[in-house]
Amino acid sequence: MFALIDCNNFFVSCERVFRPDLENKPVIVLSNNDGCAIARSNEAKLLGIPMGAPLFEIRHLVKAYDIQVLSCNFELYGDMSRRVMNILQQECEKVEVYSVDEAFLEFNDSINWAEEGDRLRKHILQCTGIPTSIGFGPTKTLAKLANLESKVRGISCYIDHTKAYHDNLKAIPVAKIWGIGTRLNKSLKEHGVYTAYDLMTTDPAWARRKYNVIVERTLRELGGISCLSLSLIQESKKSIQITRSLSEPVQDLETLKQIIARYGFRLAHKLRASSQKTMTIWVYARNSRYRSEKPVFHQQTIVLAAPTNDTTSIITLAQQAVESFFDPTVAYHKLGIMAIDLRDANAPSAKELFVSVNQSRKPDIDKVMDSINQRFGLGTVRPLSCGQSVGWMNKRDHKTPAYTTNWKTLVEVKAK
DNA sequence: TCTGGGGTCCTAGGACCC
DNA sequence: TCTGGGGTCCTAGGACCC
Structure with a gap:
């Protein structure tokens, strides 16, 4: 169960x-x-x-x-x-x-x-x-569906495919089912499938033909046949990204380079935290989806000679990417950097045999930086390329303190 | 004026191999 | 005129999740 x-x-x-x-x-x-x-x-x-x-x-x-x-x-x-x-x-x-x-x-x-x-x-x-x-x-x-009911009723709930629960299933719209998003919901409705009960009683072979194996699986799961097992071990990530919308549009190259440097800094930190290195970096920038007349999407993919999680290398490459696609007429509103094709940092690849001595010494700097930042907060020490805080920083006008993770902002309790 | 961020999985089609 | 069969790998795009 x-x-x-x-x-x-x-x-x-x-x-x-x-x-x-x-x-x-x-x-x-x-x-x-x-x-x-x-x-x-x-x-x-x-x-x-x-x-x-x-x-x-x-x-x-x-x-x-x-x-x-x-x-x-x-x-x-x-x-x-x-x-x-x-x-x-x-x-x-x-x-x-x-x-x-x-x-x-x-x-x-x-x-x-x-x-x-x-x-x-x-x-x-x-x-x-x-x-x-x-x-x-x-x-x-089915456990997901029972959870929905638990939310409404405020008690523990159970649902299965047997007759005793058919009324419950008939009351659940198909869109509430795990794995059925807006597209599938629309299409299913066009085929007369409105509720969890409708989907459960649909032919799995039809679902496979018409959609894909995921829908077929969902349907069988509704019918009480377990197709998805518990994954007890946390698999390592397949991609890691840092993307942010800017609080105001940016048209200046130097500012964009500082922003992407910050993202690169965080990305490298995340990679090290999960003991991973990346072989490929993808950088993109775009204008506002809502304001601009013409959508602009600039991007560049960089395939590395050897996997890395080194802050300086990642920042340098990310800034080069931004330089290469920068267009002064575009008001950039969102930037992102993504590490794909990740490798285990503790299992060096053959390609790393050929990195220069100089480069192989660099991680020590990152180690020191990580330990200082661990103690005093991320960004306490950071590369100069990240610049000072300026207008494009995130706006958070109503933020509460980090009650549980920062000594300085612990809650004070006064006893009378 | 002002519109989030970070992931996963599957499939179809192309390139390439023998 | 007529042009095989079987396989793998990679990528882009779509759909979904919280």
Whole structure:
């Protein structure tokens, strides 16, 4: 038996742990640059704020209902996520961390799911302050659906393919199923498939022919046949990227080079943190999707002679890429750098046999930089090419402190 | 005025091999 | 006029996820 446990309105819940005054109030957490609402409390959802709503479009609601607006604080969410997952790993033998706020669990079929679910939810709430929902089922896809029901009802739930649950399945729109996105939803509806029950009772061979193996699998999973197993070991990443929208458009080459240097700096740091090196770097820049008359997308792919996670090399290559495609008439609004074709840093490739002595000594600098930054915060020491903070930095006007990861911003409690 | 960031998997088609 | 059969690898693009 599978279970999906999921933190309720995760980012908002993290904020509420340290801001109890936000309980029972409508709260939203914004994306980078305070652009869109990426997390909403139940109260905010009830006010009709959709996921991803741009802040400027909902200003009137924020004002009218005194919605509490917060900038994103990923340091906090990442740390809270680790705490929740650690607890799960202590409590269950088989845990697959699926995302920042979700995990799949696997249990013996004979467990009392209601009891087990309530126990876990209580325990997590007590240890971290984060409320969760939990759904059980004979497959991952059904456990996901049961989790939806758990969210609505506030208790542990179970769903399977048998007759006893057909009414539940008939009440679930096909778009809510894991793996059915907007395109598939539209197409399925055109073929008369509206609910989870409809999809479950569709011919798998047709699904394979008409769509692909993923849809076929989803359909079989709905029918109680487990096609997706738990991945207990965290596979190493296949790509790592840093992309950001700029808070204001940039048309100046030197500024763009500084920005991409910062992204390259973070990318190299991430690569080292996951003990990986990259063989290929992809850099792109584009104008605004919303404002510009003509979409512009500039990009360059750089294939390296040998895999690297060296800050200086990555920054140099990224800046060369930006120089090569830079066009002074374009107002750049978003930049990104991506490392693809990753290798295990601890398993040197034959190509690395030929790097110069000079280059092979460089990682020491990165090591020192990483250890200082680990202690005092990323960016405390950084290459000169990253420049000083200027206008294009991320806008975060409503950010809460890093309560759990920075000594300077720990919460103070006064006892009388 | 103002619109997020970071991933994965699958498939079709082209290039190339013998 | 008529031009094999079988295979692998790579890439771009589409769709999905949170």
